[in-house]
Amino acid sequence: MKSTKPHWIAIGLLSALLLAGVVKVVVLGSTGEKAADGRTALLLEPAERQAVLGEMRLLLESTQSIVEALANDDLTAVEAAARPIGSAAIATVDFSLRAKLPLDFKKLGFGTHYAFDDIANMANEKQPAKAIQMKLAETMNNCLACHAAYYLPE
Ligand code: HEC
Numbered sequence: 713m714k715s716t717k718p719h720w721i722a723i724g725l726l727s728a729l730l731l732a733g734v735v736k737v738v739v740l741g742s743t744g745e746k747a748a749d750g751r752t753a754l755l756l757e758p759a760e761r762q763a764v765l766g767e768m769r770l771l772l773e774s775t776q777s778i779v780e781a782l783a784n785d786d787l788t789a790v791e792a793a794a795r796p797i798g799s800a801a802i803a804t805v806d807f808s809l810r811a812k813l814p815l816d817f818k819k820l821g822f823g824t825h826y827a828f829d830d831i832a833n834m835a836n837e838k839q840p841a842k843a844i845q846m847k848l849a850e851t852m853n854n855c856l857a858c859h860a861a862y863y864l865p866e
Contacts, residue, residue: 742812751863754817760809761864771797778831778848782841790835790844798829820858827851
């Protein structure tokens with residue numbers, strides 16, 4: 713009977729190649745060239761790009777509401793503005809779009825949604841407005857980091 717060893721080597725090599733391909737897709741997502749300003753292009757379908765930008769405008773609007781509510785010491789309004797953009801918002805991200813987002817983008821994006829959960833919970837626990845404001849300032853570093861790293865070409 714012939715040895716089956718060479719087959720195992722071939723299977724091993726193919727598996728390694730497949731795994732490398734999967735890792736590359738998961739880590740890089742659907743990214744393109746870097747722009748002159750150093751930001752990486754994220755290549756999405758027009759509808760996906762619109763969905764991401766729509767989510768962004770909601771993030772800005774909700775952040776404005778939170779800042780205003782904190783100034784008014786209205787923690788009920790803080791929670792009401794933060795809760796919908798918390799982890800509940802992650803469920804609305806379509807799976808084919810998720811597959812195109814680089815790992816680093818997802819970490820920053822999902823991390824931002826979890827931070828808004830924390831802000832909603834802090835408001836619910838009636839923590840001091842200043843502590844919540846500090847948490848929001850830290851959360852907004854995610855906005856800055858992601859905006860410095862990626863752009864969505866048309
Ligand atoms: C995980 C990445 C990421 C995070 C986190 C993020 N953004 Fe964005 N945002 C983007 C990208 C990419 C664009 C498109 C930029 C471009 O194409 O020049 C964008 C665009 C925007 C826009 C413009 C929307 C439009 O209609 O053109 C606003 C407003 C915005 N973001 C607000 C926010 C705010 C506020 C936060 C934080 C609370 C935030 N973003 C967090 C990635 C992110």
